[in-house]
Amino acid sequence: MIDVLSWVLLGVGGLLGVIGGIGIHRFPDFYTRLHAAGTTDTLCAILILLGLGFQAGLSLDAFKLFLIFVFLFFTSPTASHALANAAMHGGLKPQLGRENGSGKA
């Protein structure tokens, strides 16, 4: 039962990663791509680490996985923010407004 759950988590996590990877190629400008990268960085990592945690069971390994998770939980939004902040200060203007499926992204 736990095995099935952990495989589902790992599978969904991996899939999310790939979708995020597609996202950083489909979105039109830097800021929107940052959102796609953010997707994979957060939920994908959470799901995969949780799935691995179920595999590891209640042990020191699970604690280390938890530590990695905590670390990513702190650093990944911080890095995203630092990137966005630096880009904005560097004078990179975001594309704004609704882009109604012009097909070219």
Next chain:
Amino acid sequence: MYIAVTIAILVTMGLALARALMGPTVYDRIAAVNMFGTKTVLLIAVFALFSGRTDLLDIALVYALINFIGVIAVLRLVEHGDFHSNPESRAKQDKQGSE
């Protein structure tokens, strides 16, 4: 199943690497490298449990750490061009730079 996850992560890393190579702006490249690093951490974690060598989890942790510090350092270098200027004085520089 470990294999499937590994392949998924590798595909993502490939896509991120492509963006890092293509990326029109330098920020695109840094974002892609950051994503690549996070995926590497996950890859090491998956491999550690797959092979049963769970001491590799320490390395995953170290990689997460170095990745974060590396991105911050590169961003500072891109933004300031050096490491020794005071972070607080950035506001002034920005005003001059954007003119």
Next chain:
Amino acid sequence: MKVISFGVLLFALWALLSGYFSPLLLSLGAISVALTLYLANRMNVIDHESYPLHLYSKFPLFFAYIMREIVIANIDVVKEILKIGSKGISPQVIKLPLPQQTDLGRAIYANSITLTPGTVTVELDKNFVTVHALTKEGADELLSGEMSVMIPDQLADK
């Protein structure tokens, strides 16, 4: 007092990392914790920001909330990427008021915004936070201010 409890916490972390409980390694752990505390003190990084003891009771609720938000927002962004049932992206830059009183509260709020995909904190000021949102819906949700009440902050600074 704060330093002592921080030291106990660090020592627990050491024991869990190590997994060996021989006297030698435990004493090395004690030395390591002492050195860490000394350096942290020199760097002046132990304060209510790095070690928010007074907020611990609020974290579980906040954690559950932020997890739910992350999942919901992820589904939205995935829809946009795959272009399934979406209206197309409409990037926005919006400015939100920042009701949090402390630096810690502000930082947690800003990071929560970034953690939920679809919104990234671009700039953090004393009273405002500038956010880049992927869709109008995401921006509207932030503007409703629902997240900001969840941030554990009110107890800070006593």
Next chain:
Amino acid sequence: MHNLILRVVSKVLIPLIILFGLYVQFHGEFGPGGGFQAGVIFSAAIILYALVFGLEPAEKIIPKSILHLLASFGLVLYAGVGFVTIMLGGNYLEYGLLGSDQVSGQLIGILLIELGVGITVASVMLIFFFSFAGRGRP
């Protein structure tokens, strides 16, 4: 108010990074790791501090003279262990002679050697960083 998020997050992380570096230092013989990696992690914590809070405060934490002293001390420690084993009638770095029996002697020897490597690597890394980062400073 600049870099507020970075400042708060770094404050949380830096003590943990230092402790983690020391953990790697002292578990060299049980898992992956040892002196070199530990030295790098340890110096990474200080470099993060320098990146977020500025170079000058970071240089104040461990003064340059002490860094130079530590870099040489680590080397002396390493070589010293080797010479002590020669004095005791063995080969260079034959740890077994350091303790009452082979096993405890090896444990002590490895710990001391790794400590020497760790101290030297950490201080040399920091010297590198400080001298490169400080280039062109008025």
